[in-house]
Amino acid sequence: MAARRARQLGTAGAPLFLGGCRCSHSGTRVSLKREYDAIVIGAGHNGLVAAAYLQKGGLKTAVLERRHLVGGAAVTEEIIPGFRFSRASYLLSLLRPQIYSELELKRHGLRVLLRDPYSFTPLLEDSQGGRPPRSLLLGHNTAETQSQITQFSVKDAQAFPKYEAFMSRLVSAIDPLLDTCPVDMAMFSQGSLLQRLRALRGVQILFRAGLALGKQLPQYYQVLTAPISKILDLWFESEPLKATLATDALIGAMAGPHTPGSGYVLLHHVMGALEGRQGAWGYVTGGMGELSQALARAATMLGAEIFTKKTVAKILLSSDGKVQGVSLQDGTEVKSHMVLSNASPQLTFLELTPKEQLPSEFVQRLSQFDTRSPVTKINVAVDRLPNFLAAPNTSSGCPLPHHQCSIHLNCEDMHTLHLAFEDACHGRPSSRPMIELCIPSALDPTLAPPGCHVVSLFTQYTPYTLAGEKQWDNEEREAYADQVFDCVEAYAPGFKASVIGRDILTPPDLERIFGLPGGNIFHGAMSLDQLYFARPVPSYTSYRSPVQGLYLCGSGAHPGGGVMGAVGCNAARTALEDFKKR
Structure with missing residues (x-):
């Protein structure tokens, strides 16, 4: 101690x-x-x-x-003795340089652990010829990432670097807007000369952002206003890749892949940088x-x-x-x-x-x-690493590259994400929720006792109020967590048996504890x-x-x-x- x-x-x-x-x-x-x-x-x-x-x-x-x-x-909280959790927020990237x-x-004292690779999407499918189910592993090495995407589409593998360059240009144009006040149009049109000059600075930043995007401005406008499904359909054909990328547009939002404007949330999650690497995310x-x-x-x-x-x-x-x-x-x-x-x-x-x-x-x-939230966060203490069918553990039990990633479950295709959203629109927790599973102890062993790990499950969609104006109670909370664990179990058999304890935070819990x-x-x-x-x-x-x-x-x-x-x-x-x- x-x-x-x-x-x-x-x-x-x-x-x-x-x-x-x-x-x-x-x-x-x-x-x-x-x-x-x-x-x-x-x-x-x-x-x-x-x-x-x-x-x-x-x-x-x-x-x-x-x-x-x-x-x-x-915050970091030791909810389960010996296990320290990033109880709500769990990844860092967006902090302004x-x-x-x-x-x-x-x-x-701030120390950040970069993740590379950064995204892992295992598939639920039958093994073929003794090979494990397929999975998609994305990282900062372009050639290796393209090789992974080729499993699903050669065309998509070729398009991926162009897509990243396209998004990077939009991020670079919008980035200065984050560090300035929005243009005060009332001051710009009716204020004193000094107030108008100050407002003009904001207008100039907006104008420069438009100039930076040049003749592709209409395409970038579409990214900000269209559903993420439409944007990704313009670039790719393979469902696992599209669904994986769509998670960044949907995370934390009561929106589905076909909701107009969901493209901006994707942009919001690729704006960050760590150690000079744009779009990188890491554990603290x-x-x-x-x-x-x-x-x-x-x-x-x-x-x-x-x-x-x-x-x-x-x-x-x-x-x-x-x-x-x-x-x-x-x-x-x-x-x-x-x-x-x-x-x-x-x-x-x-x-x-x-x-x-x-x-x-x-x-x-x-x-x-609008403060609607789809999120239930579940923090889990386990006595061993999850063992995914698509990427089995070694006999040593040591973390593998995919264990450091954001692991996307129930993200095989856009339709699955849409159905999860539809459940919540009818007041039901998703029967097959979108899950982002992270294991920060794979890179930071100080968070758990030797051989054990902390697991973060960022899940959606769960409505704030259930159908029939029913409020969440312990029974509903535990039943949903059981459903999430069943989903994880399907990808990583043995997960449920490894659980030592769990902390379940539904939307009302996140509001009560953290003031969200x-x-x-x-x-x-x-x-x-x-x-x-x-x-x-x-x-x-x-x-x-x-x-x-x-x-x-x-x-x-x-x-x-x-x-x-x-x-x-x-x-x-x-x-x-x-x-x-x-």
Whole structure:
């Protein structure tokens, strides 16, 4: 146990951010003061990024977190003794590169394990001639990936590098938009000269993005607006390849492969980079909580103060509607000039802010913000590696290349994905759910006892409310997990016998534990009607709100969800600009 605790301490014995008050980087205890320049509600990764940049900009900043640990959905928890899980978020790629460098996250202990190969799709089919069932293994070696695709289509193998180059060009064009505020059209058309000039910068970035795409702009427009099935049909013919690629467009979205606009979510998941490699995803050594710990260390080294077990009950406003601070659940009031909320837009404005101080149209639009979620996350402790029929384990039991991948189950064809979505549309958990299975301990053995492993099952589709307005109960929860395990068993016989324990998180569980509205991992659907100009509502897309001094810094604002930190960084810079003009 002592060794495990030493591993959890991370860099140079730096403290974990647990308990009601925090330890500073010098090791001294710090108590919550009664006044700060800025308060950040919620210590999710965006809140921690915002706090670091606010403090770096000269504002005395406090972060108030409801739970007993920092990180929001990016946490490491030892749910089953001896097994440490990235309980919600489980992979890293989208974190903005300037945040890595400017906050010196490597110096603060962040270590990332790259995955190559990165995707494995086994098929359920009968063995032929004594050979195992086929599978599709995708990695960064183009020749090896093309060889894998050739099993299903020579034409697709030839098209794949062209497809990746096409998507890469779109990513490069859109990437600068992630680090800037959306264009404020009201300011652009009606603001002062200075406000119009600032808005013009945003228009210029949009214009440059269009120029970068050149004559192929219409094709790229189609990627953003069409169903992912239509986009992939233009490029490929083999179902296992199309279904595998489609998972990145569907993951976390209450959308099927034939839903218009699902192409953008695919783009959102290929925008990232690790160690300079575009589109690469990796595991964080020690679990996703170690990313949050690195961000917290960076913020506190700059002077920010982080407090856990501090639930904000109300945002305090003056008689003229300006932010004055927050009131905690225990009645404590903390004054501040500004408040940045890492909570969802609904929680921030419909529960914490006095609604009579908000425009009625703003409240109405927020109440209609789509937060439906299809996700049930199941964390599993096992006493041995899954043994897939399509890629049998060796006698040594050591991890093989495919064990480090995102393993896609029930992804043989697009029709299977569509049927899974249809089940949820009728209020039923999918009978054959789409499953992304990851085994981070294949690359990071510190997460589990010797010979054992932690398995992450990111599954969909499961509705928030079941048919007939029935709520999830333990019986429903366990029955769905059993169904998922039966699916895994079909691909990897013996899986169920290897299970030591499991943690089942349905959409209501994700909402209750992590504050994800509707269980939505993005704080709201990443559909085109809820992006850029319209996130969270039109006319309030610059992180500011109808309340002077109140800002959104969570995934409900542009550019949306994923562990990227862009919202926290952009919101902090906006708040700093306003503070300097006071």
